[in-house]
Amino acid sequence: MSVMLARFAANLAFLTLFALLVGAYSARTASAGELQEYCRLRGLEANQFAGIGLVTGLEDSGDSMKDASGTAQSLAGLLAKELSIRSDVKSLAKVKSVALVSVTLDIPTTGARSGDRFDIRVSAVGTATSLARGQLHASPLKLPFEPPVGIAWLPYAVGSGQIEVDPTNPRIGVIRGGAQMVRDVLQNPIEGDAITLIIAPQYAGYATASSLADLVNDELSLSGYSDCARVIDQGAITVRIPQIALPEANAFIARLMTFTVPGDLVRTPARVVIDRANEVITVDDRVEFRPAAVTAGTLRITTMSPPPQPSVDAPMTDTVAWAGIATSESGRNSMKLRSLLDALIELDVPFSTQVAVLRSLKTQGAMKAEIIEQ
Secondary structure, eight states: HHHHHHHHHHHHHHHHHHOOOOOHHHHOOOEEEEEGGGGTTOOOOEEEEEEEEEEEOOOOHHHHHHHHTTHHHHHHHHHHEEEOOOTTTGGGGGGGEEEEEEEEEEEOOOBOTTTTTEEEEEOOSSSSSOOOTOOOEEEEOSSSSOTTTSOOOSEEEEEEOOOEEETEEEEEEEEEEEEEEEBBBBBOOOBTTTEHHHHHHTTTTTTHHHHHHHHHHHHHHTTTOOEEEEEEEEEEEEEEGGGGGGGGHHHHHHHHHHHHEEEOOOOOOOOEEETTTTTOOOOOOEEESSSSEETTTTTTTTEEESSSSOOOOSSSEEESSSSEEOOOOOSSSSHHHHHHHHHHHHOOHHHHHHHHHHHHHTTOEEEEEEEEEE
16 A cells, blocks of 8 residues: 555545544533424324326337236227227227326325425326326326225326436326426324324434433423323323413414423433445444453454655565454443444454444444434
8 A cells, every 4th residue: 555545545544533523522412302302293194195197299118018918008098988988909009108106195284275385295006117298197096005995986186297317217206386286185193182202213212202201200290281291112201281382282282292301311222223225324422331342353453663764665564364353441340432443443344344343233232222224
């Protein structure tokens, strides 16, 4: 390795370590948040509606009517219904400008009102090679599951419009503002005289649930309400709305969700999160390790110490197969984030090996942390 390349690698390692340590420091010194940053209200969930539609106007990139009989049948039905044109599947065999697509619409947690518009996603169902320049014919969008017996399966929205295809896959695309709501989607978190707080998965745990319930009870006690919050499980808390507050329940909920939560109240276990898709490992600054040594397959660690008269052309090298993960401060029996990062940077191991090292440390009980892989 040349001197310039070695210096570049060292600087890059230092900058990476600095950025991670700054992030860890920021996390430790973060100001208090609000209850709504850690919990959501049950009943205020996002909804998805779906449907099947026909895309027209394709330039010979649509479904092959010979192989996609469903598309031909749908087109024949559409012509008969809207134009009173009778046709059979055989007569449509040469049509290549039409494609059968699935259509999906996501409604936010705030719900929707009749007349609102949202983006919709479309994806080819049949043999179409591209939806570029296609136009989605008006398609009803309903709940993706059948309603109970006796209840009509009515559409909540109608989707149509010009498709913008995905640059990496022309068989899928989006229609901006392509769905218009024809029915209201109303959200209501109140169940009788209570609401349920769902703790975000990354914060869920009995310790956090108990702390948050105590916080809510303490805050409400200032207004004369007692024992309103109760822990259901490690991810949910029920809060009873006092009778006097029921007429203005929405105002009560708004106040509740803005209660201040001190940063040290959310008690989650130390965690290592591994994002395989992006090859990112995030290490909580509370993660601790007992002294251990690591070897990483055929990789070697080379250190250089110059002779009495330093010479870049003739350095002294020392190559070893092991890197120590050990206590760096006297009187301590564990180490934290900086020592682990130093060891991984020194090893200069690839992502997959870093993951293996962390798993191995966890298996042998040398790492005090929960590993979450995504």
